[in-house]
Amino acid sequence: MAVFPFDIHATDGAARTGTLQTARGDIQTPAFMPVGTAATVKGVYMEQVRQTGADVILGNTYHLMLRPGAERLARLGGLHHFCGWGGPMLTDSGGFQVWSLSKLRKMSEQGVEFRSHIDGSRHMLSPERSMEIQADLLGADICMQFDECTAYPSTHEQARTSMELSLRWGERSLERFGDRPDQTLFAIVQGSTFEDLRIESAARSVSLGGYGGYAIGGLAVGEGHEAMCRVLDFTCPALPTDRPRYLMGVGKPIDIVEAVYRGVDMFDCVIPTRSGRHGQVWADTGPYNIRKAEFAEDDTPLDATVNCPASQTYSKAYVHHLIRSQEMLGQMILSWHNIAYFQDLMARMRRAIHASELDAFVTEFRRGLT
Known part of the structure; x- marks a missing residue:
């Protein structure tokens, strides 16, 4: 797959500013990605989003696969064409919905079987299907490995079990994603608030090779601001310096400021x-x-x-x-x-x-x- 060039222009302590170069345009970092859950940044025209200075927006795999449907989007030219956004786009994997819609799903090694919150229809979301939707059907520039967002609070044993599953799903995501010159795949580091698990998750993800960036998942799920900062203090140094770091689902301005201070490059939030x-x-x-x-x-x-x-x-x-x-x-x-x-x-x-x-x-x- 492509590993997009990431040029770091300046550093200040752990913080850095740079440019992530994608086939659809550059992303200036630190970057905030407005969330376009259902192929729309709610209440705002795409032209207005671009005028605010946004280089990249986020699309939601789970919601788009249900409505209007991933195959339909592919027939209509992909997500960029469908919603009128010509710049880079990142899609999440559906893993967060696996966590947030726990009453509607059944999880196994294969993936997650769930009932649609819209009409009750049954669907199977696996690492392979997530890659197919994100890369083949939606046409995202930056795709996310399929993962399980670890619940908070969790015991160390529960967090390890969840982390191990995400690592196995990450390997399957990499294999299915394959070689794509104009698209890249990010790993997702899990481990809840446990330092040893976060560092292990980061090291094992890096050892797989091929990832174009590294996301920090499983935060902004109730742990609080101070705990989030503490996790970043020991997770960011464990990630490669030559790849972008993405803190998923964060957040409030003070969260973003503190995370940039600790070396995070990309953010999204509703x-x-x-x-x-x-x-x-x-x-x-x-x-x-x-x-x-x-x-x-x-x-x-x-x-x-x-x-x-x-x-x-x-x-x-x-x-x-x-x-x-x-x-x-x-x-x-x-x-x-x-x-x-x-x-x-x-x-x-x-x-x-x-x-x-x-x-x-x-x-x-x-x-x-x-």
């Missing part, structure tokens, strides 16, 4: 658009609720420091009115702003790393949270 649908506006001080009465006559923009029409053009009073009136435009404006804010945060961290000023940036960011 928070920007989910918050937008619920009236939350993200800023360096944390999220604020635009529904509050204090904004009813506030004529200032959502955030004049963010270079985005949603952030600079519309007043807090106007968006307050839209959200209180249940007008969908309010949710769209907030989702657009929140994605732009996250992209602006990544750009500021890239500049801080280049200038060897990340320590000061992180200190100030921590201090500014309310």
Whole structure:
């Protein structure tokens, strides 16, 4: 398979900034990937997503295989063509849904048999089927190995059993993925919060060879911010320096800032658009609720420091009115702003790393949270 060139331009402590070169365009790291679960970044046009500075978006294998169907997407030209996104796209493997929809599935060595949450139909998702969907049918640029997202909390024995299964599924994923000059496959490191398991998972994944990057899975599942940081402290140094590191499903801005500080390169999360649908506006001080009465006559923009029409053009009073009136435009404006804010945060961290000023940036960011 392709191992996309990953050029690191600058480092500052454990943090680094670089460029991951894919066949569909470059990804500037550290990078935040807006989530396009069902071939859409909810409430935002793809042109707007690109204008915020996003280089890459994420698609969801589980949801797309159920609706509209992976084979249908292939007949319609693949996921990029279907949704109008011409840049790089990463797809998850379906492993997170194996964890989150545990009441609807039966897991075995072969894979996961589950009932659709939509219509109850039965499906089998295995490493081989996940690779077929991601690489052959959806046409993702970056695919993820099929894995089991380890539940939290877990005992050491439970975490080891889960980790071993993910490693075996990773080998099968690699074999099925094969040689693809324009696509790459990332490994997923598991092990819950146990240092020995995380380091072993990383070492054994690296020893398989061929992976284009390494993801850290099984976090943002209830362990909390401090535990997440502790896991990153001992996991990131165990991963190759010449491959991108991807922290899956994270997260809040403070989580991202702390993870970049520890050497993570890529992130994804539904928070920007989910918050937008619920009236939350993200800023360096944390999220604020635009529904509050204090904004009813506030004529200032959502955030004049963010270079985005949603952030600079519309007043807090106007968006307050839209959200209180249940007008969908309010949710769209907030989702657009929140994605732009996250992209602006990544750009500021890239500049801080280049200038060897990340320590000061992180200190100030921590201090500014309310």
